[in-house]
Amino acid sequence: MTELLPPGVPDAPGARTGHAPVAIDGSTRLFAVLGDPVAQVRAPALLNPLFAGLGLNAVLFPVRVPAGRLADVVHGLHGIANLDGLLVTVPHKFAAGRLAARRSRAAELIGGVNALRRGPDGAWEGDNFDGAGFVRGLRRAGYDPTGWRAALAGAGGAGAAIAVALLDAGVAHLSVWDPDPGRLDALTGRLARHWPGRVTGAAEPLLTGADLAVNATPLGLRPGDPLPFRPAALPPGALVADVVMTPADTALLRVAAGVGLRTHRGSHMLEAQLELYQDFFGLHPTPRTRRG
Amino acid sequence: MTELLPPGVPDAPGARTGHAPVAIDGSTRLFAVLGDPVAQVRAPALLNPLFAGLGLNAVLFPVRVPAGRLADVVHGLHGIANLDGLLVTVPHKFAAGRLAARRSRAAELIGGVNALRRGPDGAWEGDNFDGAGFVRGLRRAGYDPTGWRAALAGAGGAGAAIAVALLDAGVAHLSVWDPDPGRLDALTGRLARHWPGRVTGAAEPLLTGADLAVNATPLGLRPGDPLPFRPAALPPGALVADVVMTPADTALLRVAAGVGLRTHRGSHMLEAQLELYQDFFGLHPTPRTRRG
Numbered sequence: 001m002t003e004l005l006p007p008g009v010p011d012a013p014g015a016r017t018g019h020a021p022v023a024i025d026g027s028t029r030l031f032a033v034l035g036d037p038v039a040q041v042r043a044p045a046l047l048n049p050l051f052a053g054l055g056l057n058a059v060l061f062p063v064r065v066p067a068g069r070l071a072d073v074v075h076g077l078h079g080i081a082n083l084d085g086l087l088v089t090v091p092h093k094f095a096a097g098r099l100a101a102r103r104s105r106a107a108e109l110i111g112g113v114n115a116l117r118r119g120p121d122g123a124w125e126g127d128n129f130d131g132a133g134f135v136r137g138l139r140r141a142g143y144d145p146t147g148w149r150a151a152l153a154g155a156g157g158a159g160a161a162i163a164v165a166l167l168d169a170g171v172a173h174l175s176v177w178d179p180d181p182g183r184l185d186a187l188t189g190r191l192a193r194h195w196p197g198r199v200t201g202a203a204e205p206l207l208t209g210a211d212l213a214v215n216a217t218p219l220g221l222r223p224g225d226p227l228p229f230r231p232a233a234l235p236p237g238a239l240v241a242d243v244v245m246t247p248a249d250t251a252l253l254r255v256a257a258g259v260g261l262r263t264h265r266g267s268h269m270l271e272a273q274l275e276l277y278q279d280f281f282g283l284h285p286t287p288r289t290r291r292g
Numbered sequence: 293m294t295e296l297l298p299p300g301v302p303d304a305p306g307a308r309t310g311h312a313p314v315a316i317d318g319s320t321r322l323f324a325v326l327g328d329p330v331a332q333v334r335a336p337a338l339l340n341p342l343f344a345g346l347g348l349n350a351v352l353f354p355v356r357v358p359a360g361r362l363a364d365v366v367h368g369l370h371g372i373a374n375l376d377g378l379l380v381t382v383p384h385k386f387a388a389g390r391l392a393a394r395r396s397r398a399a400e401l402i403g404g405v406n407a408l409r410r411g412p413d414g415a416w417e418g419d420n421f422d423g424a425g426f427v428r429g430l431r432r433a434g435y436d437p438t439g440w441r442a443a444l445a446g447a448g449g450a451g452a453a454i455a456v457a458l459l460d461a462g463v464a465h466l467s468v469w470d471p472d473p474g475r476l477d478a479l480t481g482r483l484a485r486h487w488p489g490r491v492t493g494a495a496e497p498l499l500t501g502a503d504l505a506v507n508a509t510p511l512g513l514r515p516g517d518p519l520p521f522r523p524a525a526l527p528p529g530a531l532v533a534d535v536v537m538t539p540a541d542t543a544l545l546r547v548a549a550g551v552g553l554r555t556h557r558g559s560h561m562l563e564a565q566l567e568l569y570q571d572f573f574g575l576h577p578t579p580r581t582r583r584g
Binding site for chain 2: 022023024025026027028030036037038039040041042043044045048059060061062063064065066069072073074075076077079080081082083
């Protein structure tokens with residue numbers, strides 16, 4: 001899967017394919033990624049090489065849609081017979097979830113979707129692979145979080161998804177911290193109803209005794225950002241994971257490694273998500289027929 | 293312009309670029325071609341290399357939309373902030389014209405649009421370049437139809453567009469023939485109101501005395517098709533033009549050349565239309581910035 005990563009995504013040293021070009025003709029199947037803004041999205045640079053590698057005549061393009069037009073645009077896109085799927089990013093994950101005819105259990109618990117496909121009956125089904133990608137990425141790297149005590153910084157979209165996936169994966173306890181008390185309470189309340197006794201909202205990251213500490217805040221994207229938590233407060237042997245992908249070695253991961261902790265980069269989550277998209281959309285290798 | 297033509301388009305011997313690949317990222321501007329079916333459309337293979345050649349970060353993709361969903365899809369596409377234009381083909385040209393906020397005079401006379409763009413005020417404007425492309429193609433090949441007597445076979449979408457453009461270009465007289473009397477009368481009635489005394493509907497192609505005879509029927513696409521008219525009935529020096537592009541040398545053009553007449557291939561119209569699209573959508577050469 002690493003050969004699909006674009007420039008700037010770490011852990012893919014041999015594979016700077018980036019904006020691998022795609023060929024389009026009248027038979028091309030369509031996928032779109034919806035956001036606003038959308039210039040920053042990585043999905044076209046990740047999925048188009050994936051399609052090409054699988055021999056699929058398919059293309060994913062970016063769709064910038066203002067929030068007020070989302071329902072119209074989604075309704076219109078659903079009317080396109082050769083459009084097979086949508087990815088959804090900020091700020092549309094919650095609204096797109098409400099527009100789906102069906103949502104996965106994970107999407108219901110997270111409160112939003114990041115992928116929609118046409119179901120067997122033609123109705124659109126939404127799912128959310130942010131958290132499942134994180135957990136799959138952990139397992140791919142050799143870590144099984146079952147029974148772990150986990151600390152999570154960030155109760156936004158990525159945090160909510162990772163929280164649900166970690167609880168689903170069987171962590172013994174999850175503490176969640178977020179600077180916004182309202183957002184934190186809403187998420188921990190929802191999680192605690194589903195997993196009573198296993199979730200705590202914390203006024204500050206609870207690191208003592210944690211096997212895993214995850215940064216799901218944007219802290220680390222900019223050079224001057226403070227650390228989301230202090231790795232030194234974690235016990236020896238703990239794993240520190242970051243969802244920030246740029247830079248590959250965030251300040252958090254550098255500090256964690258400096259005090260002897262194990263670290264886990266954001267790119268693991270992204271790679272695993274690509275596999276999950278591939279399954280969700282039914283993207284299987286196909287001998288590409290000659291087109292002309 | 294010939295270097296933009298795909299395999300199968302004649303008159304572009306050095307330029308089998310075809311499905312030249314395009315690179316897509318989050319900043320890519322969008323164009324779509326709407327039809328049903330859409331697998332046969334040449335627009336992606338023609339426009340995507342044009343975008344690339346101009347250094348534009350833009351892509352055109354095919355959209356198959358059933359007639360009953362056209363209004364929803366067009367409304368939805370209009371809500372996409374990075375979508376700049378639509379091309380329209382069978383069977384949507386007439387309905388798409390009705391969905392446009394404004395239509396060019398040519399589109400009004402033809403009765404349908406094949407291109408829509410976002411106007412300066414955000415409203416969508418429709419135009420139709422089928423006929424204008426034909427006349428520009430004639431002129432590019434050295435023929436000025438002003439003052440000519442023209443005979444046209446076919447009163448469908450292409451025929452109506454060519455009729456309007458030839459009359460606009462100042463032909464002295466145009467006779468139109470079509471196997472469907474209702475369709476023929478509707479078109480010639482509309483044209484005669486606008487250009488009184490210069491248009492005749494004919495029960496069979498009127499070739500005597502014609503300077504130009506145009507095939508705008510699909511006859512010639514299939515090997516066993518009868519000729520749309522008999523070139524031998526034309527006067528010496530007449531020009532025979534075909535809108536059929538595959539094969540490049542249709543039976544009509546071969547027979548016309550065989551009796552010493554001048555001939556004009558369908559590809560001339562297509563090449564000229566590409567130039568008109570370029571003007572309409574404001575596609576100007578741009579140094580493509582490095583994206584990543």
